[in-house]
Amino acid sequence: MATPPTTATDHTDKSVELADQLAHLLARIALKDQKALRKLYDTVGSRLNGIAMKILWDNDLSNDVLQETFLQIWHNAGEYRRDQSEPMTWMTSLLRYRALDKLRMEQREQRRRDQYEMVQDILGENVVASPIKGLLQGEVGSQLQRCLDVLDVANRNAILMAYYYGYSREDIAVHVAQPVNTIKSWLKRGLARLAQCLNP
Amino acid sequence: MSEPLRYQNPQLQDMLASNYVAGTLRGPARKRMEALMRANVTLARRVRQWESKMQPLHHNTQEVQPKAATWKAIENAINGVKDPVVASLMSRLNFYKYLSAFALTLTLALGFLLVKPGPAPAPTVAAATTINYVAVLNDNAEQPTMVVTLTQPNRQLTLDMLQKPQLQENQYLQLWAVSRTDGRVSSLGTLKVEKHIETSLTKEEWTLIADSEYLWVSVENQPNLPAPGANIIAKGLCVKVEGWKS
Numbered sequence: 136m137a138t139p140p141t142t143a144t145d146h147t148d149k150s151v152e153l154a155d156q157l158a159h160l161l162a163r164i165a166l167k168d169q170k171a172l173r174k175l176y177d178t179v180g181s182r183l184n185g186i187a188m189k190i191l192w193d194n195d196l197s198n199d200v201l202q203e204t205f206l207q208i209w210h211n212a213g214e215y216r217r218d219q220s221e222p223m224t225w226m227t228s229l230l231r232y233r234a235l236d237k238l239r240m241e242q243r244e245q246r247r248r249d250q251y252e253m254v255q256d257i258l259g260e261n262v263v264a265s266p267i268k269g270l271l272q273g274e275v276g277s278q279l280q281r282c283l284d285v286l287d288v289a290n291r292n293a294i295l296m297a298y299y300y301g302y303s304r305e306d307i308a309v310h311v312a313q314p315v316n317t318i319k320s321w322l323k324r325g326l327a328r329l330a331q332c333l334n335p
Numbered sequence: 336m337s338e339p340l341r342y343q344n345p346q347l348q349d350m351l352a353s354n355y356v357a358g359t360l361r362g363p364a365r366k367r368m369e370a371l372m373r374a375n376v377t378l379a380r381r382v383r384q385w386e387s388k389m390q391p392l393h394h395n396t397q398e399v400q401p402k403a404a405t406w407k408a409i410e411n412a413i414n415g416v417k418d419p420v421v422a423s424l425m426s427r428l429n430f431y432k433y434l435s436a437f438a439l440t441l442t443l444a445l446g447f448l449l450v451k452p453g454p455a456p457a458p459t460v461a462a463a464t465t466i467n468y469v470a471v472l473n474d475n476a477e478q479p480t481m482v483v484t485l486t487q488p489n490r491q492l493t494l495d496m497l498q499k500p501q502l503q504e505n506q507y508l509q510l511w512a513v514s515r516t517d518g519r520v521s522s523l524g525t526l527k528v529e530k531h532i533e534t535s536l537t538k539e540e541w542t543l544i545a546d547s548e549y550l551w552v553s554v555e556n557q558p559n560l561p562a563p564g565a566n567i568i569a570k571g572l573c574v575k576v577e578g579w580k581s
Contacts, residue, residue: 169413176406181398188399195549195570198405205409219383224390228356235358235365279391297357299392304359326353333388 153178157222158215165213172209179223180205183230190234190301200237204230231301238301282332290325293318342375352381356389404477469576470550472569474498480569481552483510485544490536492523492544499528500554500568507558512540512547512573520551525558547573 157178163171183204187197207229215225283291289311296302296310304322308315341347354360355368372379410416468485482495500508510523521543526532536544552569 169410172409172413173406176409180401180406182393182396184401185396185399186393189396194399194402197399198402201401202405202408202412206412209409209413219380220387221390223393224383224387227390227393228386231358232365235361239361279388294357295392297359298389301358303361322354322357322359323350326350326357329388330349330353 154221154223157226158217161208161212161215161222164209165215167209172205175208176205179226182223183226186227187230187234189299190231190238196237197234200230200234203233207233235301278333282329285332286325286328287321290321290328293321294325294329297322342371342378348375348378348381352378352385355382356385402477466576468544468573470571470573472550472552472571474569481571483550483571483573485536485541487541490538490541492532492534492536494526494532496528496530496532499530500552502528502554505556507555508568509553509555509558509560509563511551511553511563512543513549513551514543514546515548516546520563522559522561523550525555526552544573545575549573 157175160171160175160178164175180201184197184201187200188194191197191200204226208226215222219225220228283294286294293307296307297304302310304315304318308318311318342351351360351368351371355365360368372382465486465488466484467487468483470483471479472481472483474480478498480496480498480500482497484493485491486493494510502508508526508528510526511520512523513520523536523540523543524534549570550573551563551567553563554566554568555564
């Protein structure tokens with residue numbers, strides 16, 4: 136029997152189901168249930184590690200950050216509030232901020248300025264393989280995707296390089312051969328327009 | 336102390352929140368923002384809103400399977416068990432400690448048997464060398480593959496290959512030190528593919544060892560490159576050890 140095609144509603148139902156499951160696990164972790172932590176790790180560990188890898192580009196460092204994040208979840212699960220953010224958003228944020236701290240601590244930023252080819256791919260000179268193009272073509276939340284699509288390309292790339300790949304303003308400046316102040320104004324303008332678009 | 340009134344301005348709050356979430360506030364600026372968020376509930380809420388807005392960007396991020404050791408480290412940290420990496424390193428170091436003691440005993444015994452009887456020589460005391468740094472390098476499957484020990488008096492580096500890597504013609508092994516201070520990767524030279532290697536380091540190379548967090552071994556297509564390529568075949572923490580004798 137042919138499998139019926141997946142609809143947007145199915146996708147949303149699954150997302151809600153997963154969010155409920157993760158929130159339930161976080162509640163159990165707040166009561167110091169180690170089995171719940173293991174279940175959470177099995178469910179989202181690979182996904183969080185993938186997000187850390189995009190920022191750190193180093194398997195050892197991303198695993199360090201994943202470990203630190205799960206210890207933070209273990210100690211602070213009681214602080215999680217479902218009415219303020221979805222479980223995956225809360226955990227991703229814990230992880231991203233730790234990854235950004237690690238990036239600074241390891242002073243990887245300086246080293247990354249040498250990775251010229253990778254950045255050319257990100258910026259889309261090699262358009263077919265550009266990760267940013269992939270981000271925009273994928274099933275990114277439609278409202279965010281629409282709003283990113285209408286931004287000026289330079290502003291949009293600066294936002295994505297900073298948010299998704301953890302580039303500092305100085306790193307972006309080096310790679311696009313523009314003064315840091317130009318990058319600051321791209322980011323300022325881009326984020327302001329994104330805010331307007333997302334909250335009309 | 337109350338926060339400046341300007342932080343009540345919704346536009347400023349939104350700008351700070353979006354920059355914080357985008358990751359462009361770094362170092363002291365991030366810390367200041369985090370202090371402000373603790374004091375200003377509205378600002379903290381704006382940050383949560385921005386996090387939610389940007390989260391869809393991660394929907395298609397490729398998953399990367401964590402290392403097997405990562406869960407063990409989490410579990411051990413929660414249960415107050417010693418860090419498994421350190422525990423495993425110490426157990427391997429103990430192995431090498433006993434192995435080197437055995438080797439020394441064997442050498443002395445052989446020496447005793449081979450020396451011709453004659454007038455009793457003046458007693459000599461073998462000056463035991465103090466090991467200063469040790470690194471057990473694991474391969475990509477997290478199996479120990481090389482052990483590096485470093486001793487101060489003559490800045491000697493000893494490398495034992497537990498498994499010799501298979502190299503093609505015109506491929507070279509190169510040793511690297513990854514700085515604890517700035518993350519820089521510096522060459523410690525090309526290695527011969529031999530079970531046991533001993534070499535003396537220069538003062539500059541010793542300084543790199545003293546500052547290193549990790550040692551790496553890579554396979555390169557040319558000798559003595561200034562920076563490693565992508566083929567890192569072994570990595571390990573470089574640990575300073577006190578009072579060890581070989």
